[in-house]
Amino acid sequence: MSRIAFSPARTRLPALAAALLIAAGATGAAAAAGNGQEGGAGHRPREAAALTGTAKLYRPAGDDITFSFDAHLAAKDTMDPEAAYGTFSFRHVFPDGTSGWAKAKVDCLVTGGKVAVVTGVVTDSDTPFKGKRVGVTVHDQGTHDRLGYSWVGRDAGNQQLPKCVSSAPFEKVKEGSGDFTVLPWQPIYEQPKG
Structure with missing residues (x-):
């Protein structure tokens, strides 16, 4: 029976990096899609x-x-x-x-x-x-x-x-x-x- 050799640390690191990128993208999208009453740095608030x-x-x-x-x-x-x-x-x-x-x-x-x-x-x-x-x-x-x-x-x-x-x-x-x-x-x- 052959075993596929892999290191758990190598698998977890790319998975963690992908999860962080997805979370960062979701947070940015949520901020952009918000009600716009608050503006971030360089952003004007959405008019009412x-x-x-x-x-x-x-x-x-x-x-x-x-x-x-x-x-x-x-x-x-x-x-x-x-x-x-x-x-x-x-x-x-x-x-x-x-x-x-x-x-x-x-x-x-x-x-x-x-x-x-x-x-x-x-x-x-x-x-x-x-x-x-x-x-x-x-x-x-x-x-x-x-x-x-x-x-x-x-x-x-x-x-x-x-x-x-x-x-x-x-x-x-x-x-x-x-x-x-x-x-x-x-x-x-x-x-x-x-």
């Missing part, structure tokens, strides 16, 4: 929430409607969505060539999963919305994003919209026109004491 991108809405009648977002909530403001900053804008060109546009300064951003609600006060516009708060909701579904806005209904021009409020995302984004990206908000809740 964001809504970015530009796309056109689908309208079979030929309307050209574009929404653009650059809204952010810094990591240091994780528990204060009203500390959000940035802008969003929209432009609607009707089939007859008439148009309306507006640009708003963000005053609240809340995201959950792939849905974002952003509100802001219109700072510049050729519509009656100038100086008023409006809200927009985006559902980030890749190439099939959806969008909704607060100015629906007969009294849209008279509404007094609170921060962080909008409607369901009832509009479809025109295929191939762009893409919205939602960074999910991850609130940090205090643990009960005792």
Whole structure:
């Protein structure tokens, strides 16, 4: 009967080295995949929430409607969505060539999963919305994003919209026109004491 000669120390050393490499890789991957609230040396913390991108809405009648977002909530403001900053804008060109546009300064951003609600006060516009708060909701579904806005209904021009409020995302984004990206908000809740 032949015996295979091997040294237990030679076998254990490569196995230990492999285990250490796997553990180091797993630890690094876990840190990179974490909630990002803490940054390591040279790394900035992940922002608390964001809504970015530009796309056109689908309208079979030929309307050209574009929404653009650059809204952010810094990591240091994780528990204060009203500390959000940035802008969003929209432009609607009707089939007859008439148009309306507006640009708003963000005053609240809340995201959950792939849905974002952003509100802001219109700072510049050729519509009656100038100086008023409006809200927009985006559902980030890749190439099939959806969008909704607060100015629906007969009294849209008279509404007094609170921060962080909008409607369901009832509009479809025109295929191939762009893409919205939602960074999910991850609130940090205090643990009960005792």
